[in-house]
Amino acid sequence: MESLENAIEVRHLRKAFGTLKAVDGIDFELKQGEFLTVFGPNGAGKTTLIKILAGLTRPSSGTAKVAGFDVAEGHPEMRKEIGIISHATALYADLTPLENLIFFARMHGLKQPEDRALKVIEEVGLSPRRNDRVRTFSRGMLQRLSIARAVLHDPAILFLDEPFTGLDLHATNVLKEHLQRLHDRHRTILMTTHDISCGLEMCDKVALQVQGKFAFLENITDIDKDQFESIYFDAVRDNQFAMKIDF
Amino acid sequence: MNLYLNQIAAIVWKDFVTELKTRELLSAMFIFALLVILIFIFSINLSIVKASEVGPGILWVAFLFAGTIGLNRSFMLEKENGCLMGLMLVPADRTTIYFGKLISNLIFLSIMELFILPLFMIFFNIDLLSHLGPLLVVVFLGTLGFCALGTLLSSLSANLKTREIMLPILLYPLLIPIIIGAVRMTGQILDGTELADMMKWVGLTASFDIIYIGVSIMTIDHILEE
Numbered sequence: 001m002e003s004l005e006n007a008i009e010v011r012h013l014r015k016a017f018g019t020l021k022a023v024d025g026i027d028f029e030l031k032q033g034e035f036l037t038v039f040g041p042n043g044a045g046k047t048t049l050i051k052i053l054a055g056l057t058r059p060s061s062g063t064a065k066v067a068g069f070d071v072a073e074g075h076p077e078m079r080k081e082i083g084i085i086s087h088a089t090a091l092y093a094d095l096t097p098l099e100n101l102i103f104f105a106r107m108h109g110l111k112q113p114e115d116r117a118l119k120v121i122e123e124v125g126l127s128p129r130r131n132d133r134v135r136t137f138s139r140g141m142l143q144r145l146s147i148a149r150a151v152l153h154d155p156a157i158l159f160l161d162e163p164f165t166g167l168d169l170h171a172t173n174v175l176k177e178h179l180q181r182l183h184d185r186h187r188t189i190l191m192t193t194h195d196i197s198c199g200l201e202m203c204d205k206v207a208l209q210v211q212g213k214f215a216f217l218e219n220i221t222d223i224d225k226d227q228f229e230s231i232y233f234d235a236v237r238d239n240q241f242a243m244k245i246d247f
Numbered sequence: 248m249n250l251y252l253n254q255i256a257a258i259v260w261k262d263f264v265t266e267l268k269t270r271e272l273l274s275a276m277f278i279f280a281l282l283v284i285l286i287f288i289f290s291i292n293l294s295i296v297k298a299s300e301v302g303p304g305i306l307w308v309a310f311l312f313a314g315t316i317g318l319n320r321s322f323m324l325e326k327e328n329g330c331l332m333g334l335m336l337v338p339a340d341r342t343t344i345y346f347g348k349l350i351s352n353l354i355f356l357s358i359m360e361l362f363i364l365p366l367f368m369i370f371f372n373i374d375l376l377s378h379l380g381p382l383l384v385v386v387f388l389g390t391l392g393f394c395a396l397g398t399l400l401s402s403l404s405a406n407l408k409t410r411e412i413m414l415p416i417l418l419y420p421l422l423i424p425i426i427i428g429a430v431r432m433t434g435q436i437l438d439g440t441e442l443a444d445m446m447k448w449v450g451l452t453a454s455f456d457i458i459y460i461g462v463s464i465m466t467i468d469h470i471l472e473e
Contacts, residue, residue, distance in 0.1 A: 056335060057472060074468070076338040084336055088329025094265050106257035107337040109250045133268070149333065 006065070007032045007157050007188035008053065013062035015048050015212075022048040023059070024212030030205070032156070033186040037199040040209035041236055046192035047086075049209065050159045053190065054084055067157060080108070083150035086161035089142045090149060093135040097121055097145050100134060101152055108153040120148040124178070140171025147178050158182060160191040164198055172198065196232065200225050208235050254339045258347025259354070265324065266355065272320050276359040280313035281366065288370045298371040303433035306367055307426060310386075311393065313363075314356050315415055318397040321352055322405035331405070335471060345398060345467040349460075352394040360386055373437055381442040382433065388452045389429030395459040396421055403470050428452035 008030040015023040022045040030036050040046050051057045053064055055071045055078060064071045069078035084090075091100050098117055105113030121130050124144040129137070134145065143163065150158060160179075164172055179202055183189060192209075193199040200206065206223060208216035208231075215235040223231070266272050287305045325331040325348075334344055364386075368375040375382060400417045404410040432448045442449065 054336060056332060074472075076340060079336055079338040082336070084332070086329065086332075088332060090329045090333030090336075092261065092265060092324070092330055093328060094268050095261070099261075099264055103257055103261045104333065104337065106260075107254050107334070107339060109253065109338070 005031065007034070007067060008190065009063075009065040010053075011063045013049075013052065013064050014060045015045070015052055015057065016060045021045075021212045023052065025062070026209075026212075026214050028207065028214065028217055030188055030190065032188055033183075034205060035183050035189040035203045036191070036205040036207060037203040038190065038192045038207045038209050039194070039196065039199060039232060040192070044209040045212040046209050047161050050084070050086070050161050050190070050192060054082055054159055055079065080153065081155055082157045082159065083153070083155035084159045084161070085143070085146050085150045085163045086159075087163075087165050089134075089146040091134050091142065091145060094133060096131050096133060097126055097148070098130045100145070101148060104149055104152055110153060116152065120152055121145075123151075124148045125174070138171075139166045140168060140174070143167060143171060143175060144178075147175070151182070155187070157188045158190070160189065160193075162193055163191065164193055164195045176201070196229060200228060208232060210236050251340065251343060254337070254343040255347045255350065258334075258344065259350050262321075262324075262348075262351035262355075272317055272355055273359060275320070276313040276317050276355070277362055279316055280309040280359060280363045283309040283312055284363070284367060284370060293371065298373050299434060299437035302367070302371045302373060302437060303430045306363075306433060307389065307430050309363060309367075310356070310360060310390070311419070311422070311426070313359060314352075314390075314393055314397065315418065317352060317355055317359075318394075318401040318418075319411055319414055321348055321398070322401045323410075326405050331471070341468045341471055342464050344471065345402070345463055348402070349394055349398045349463075352398055353391060356390050356394060357387070360390065375437075378436045378439070381436050384442060384449075385429060385432040385436060385452075388432075388449065388456060389425055392425035392429075392452060392456040392459055393422060395456055395463060396425075399459070399463040399467065399470065402467065424455045425452055428455070 006029040010026055010028050013023055013026045014021065026049065038046050038049070048057070052059050053066055053071060055074050058072050067078055067081035069075045071078070095103070098121065101117035101120060102113045105116050110116050121127055124147055126141065126144060126148070129141065134142070137145065163175060167175060176198060179189065183202055191199065200220065203220055205217065205219055207214050216231065284305060291301060325334065335341065364375060397418055401414055404413040404417065407413050428448045428451050432445055435445050
């Protein structure tokens with residue numbers, strides 16, 4: 001990625017499904033190498049926000065630039081710069097990890113796809129299982145392989161949509177270590193999660209999305225981590241109350 | 248261009264490796280097509296009805312129904328575990344997804360047809376070997392049109408809960424020109440007509456093949472997007 005001041009730049013972003021406003025006027029920017037964690041209750045529009053930023057769905061209005069590209073234009077070059085980890089693993093269950101990653105490496109146009117696939121499989125500690133069908137994997141192993149898929153092309157920006165869902169303690173720690181490593185390598189990361197301790201541990205910025213809006217966006221250094229839970233519940237309650245009055 | 252073709256080849260390779268491991272698609276299509284032909288063969292008295300008159304219709308009904316199973320399965324694989332999302336995140340023109348799936352469907356369906364044709368020949372006591380060349384051309388033209396439109400519509404219906412019902416409802420009416428052309432040409436070939444004498448039908452079927460592929464190229468980006 002070219003040296004841009006902001007890896008992600010979002011202005012007045014809106015996405016509506018009929019009368020439902022999933023994303024309702026969000027503004028923020030993330031510099032290269034920054035880590036933003038977005039908290040929020042179910043249905044707050046966090047996944048929709050990530051889908052817009054990844055170019056999987058178009059915004060209703062507003063603009064979002066990722067790696068300098070307008071997401072609404074759906075430029076293939078933008079997709080070279082991003083990787084996604086979500087609860088859906090995007091892995092073919094009847095293929096092996098090696099076959100899956102060779103396939104995605106070929107789709108990314110990487111040279112020597114098998115070598116690259118073997119390298120990332122080793123990085124996520126799945127080398128002994130590289131020739132087993134993905135269908136036989138546990139949730140934790142699937143998530144590690146999902147990380148391998150997402151970082152296969154060494155993207156500058158990573159989107160993580162509730163990556164800790166369904167993981168046991170060991171798998172959570174493995175995932176956290178990987179995220180920390182990626183953060184140390186100056187990757188820009190935007191993560192949505194319900195896990196307050198995991199979410200606060202690694203990030204530089206924290207946002208709280210409620211009813212499609214950012215009710216709260218601060219640098220991690222400006223908030224009291226011990227008080228965050230009460231901030232979270234206050235913000236969710238206040239915003240939901242405000243929405244009811246609006247109606 | 249090289250990358251574009253490599254991406255299409257990668258999708259075809261992935262579908263082949265999956266099918267080699269599961270053997271679900273080809274076996275299901277073959278058994279279904281065989282059952283359709285068997286049901287008709289037991290319900291028709293071939294000493295009264297001319298095989299070359301009823302045979303083409305029965306053959307294409309078998310191909311269509313079995314092919315629909317294949318099309319449904321094709322994009323279900325992509326929806327499982329959000330694989331389609333993974334495909335949409337690669338830096339590829341989204342027509343690569345369409346062409347990759349189209350070629351896979353075309354190859355799988357053609358393999359099934361190559362197994363069904365000899366059985367059709369035996370059950371209906373029709374000599375296909377003397378018309379094999381023109382027949383294969385006609386089967387290819389019909390199958391290409393079916394796969395061209397079917398791949399587009401299966402990508403559309405994959406997002407629906409009622410995909411198994413919606414695909415045939417959307418697909419069959421739009422396929423009418425191709426099916427009429429394919430059935431008429433197959434019948435004429437079995438009656439001994441040369442391919443050169445039915446260029447009107449060949450042109451019609453080939454034109455619809457091209458139209459369906461063209462429409463798919465123009466719309467696939469919007470259809471795949473949620």
